[in-house]
Amino acid sequence: MDKDLISKKELLDLTGISYGQLYRWKRKKLIPEEWFIRKSTFTGQETFFPKQTILARIHNIINMKDDLSLDDLAGKLSDTSAINDMTLTAAEVEERNIVSSMTLSRFGALSGIGGQYSFDELVHLFAVDYLLGLGELSLEEAELLFQTLNEKVRKFEGKSWDLFFIRKMGMTSFIMAHSPTELVFDEGVRLVAKLSLGDLIEQLKGKLS
Numbered sequence: 001m002d003k004d005l006i007s008k009k010e011l012l013d014l015t016g017i018s019y020g021q022l023y024r025w026k027r028k029k030l031i032p033e034e035w036f037i038r039k040s041t042f043t044g045q046e047t048f049f050p051k052q053t054i055l056a057r058i059h060n061i062i063n064m065k066d067d068l069s070l071d072d073l074a075g076k077l078s079d080t081s082a083i084n085d086m087t088l089t090a091a092e093v094e095e096r097n098i099v100s101s102m103t104l105s106r107f108g109a110l111s112g113i114g115g116q117y118s119f120d121e122l123v124h125l126f127a128v129d130y131l132l133g134l135g136e137l138s139l140e141e142a143e144l145l146f147q148t149l150n151e152k153v154r155k156f157e158g159k160s161w162d163l164f165f166i167r168k169m170g171m172t173s174f175i176m177a178h179s180p181t182e183l184v185f186d187e188g189v190r191l192v193a194k195l196s197l198g199d200l201i202e203q204l205k206g207k208l209s
Helices: 008-015 019-027 051-064 070-078 090-095 101-110 119-134 139-156 197-208
Strands: 005-007 037-041 044-050 161-168 171-178 189-196
Touching (some): 051 197, 101 139
């Protein structure tokens, strides 16, 4: 099974929410309809979700639902205009624990014009910090990734993208493509990680709200 997907059963077990909660949040548009993906399995049809995105969304719902009505929460989670226009100082990035001090210290000086980090710059820092945190990225590779994001994201002109982190014979490469997409590699290539802009935004929402 695609490691980027999680089954409904796994999702309920992992998050501790009930079947009723999941579908109530769906009816309230807290979880978009298109995230419910029906796929054939050996036991029949099952429902799957984009793993990182749905886990981040449920985390955000659980953390915010005590302070907002479900209708207000749906509006807040679907409205990205507020966070797209957001800028933060280095102190605010640290205070909100958006990235580690090490990532901010090493890469923050390479962006953040005027001491303010735009949302796009926060996404780039967050992506680098996320992979460093997984232990999948060396600092040298992190520099290449940060440079790739800063130089190539503008080619997507505001559209969503996926980033593929691959290794072949010890050599690292990053490939970016419009999302959703699926790349096929030869046998010598190992896909180390895949990031999507949608997943990164969903995870950042919880830290920026």
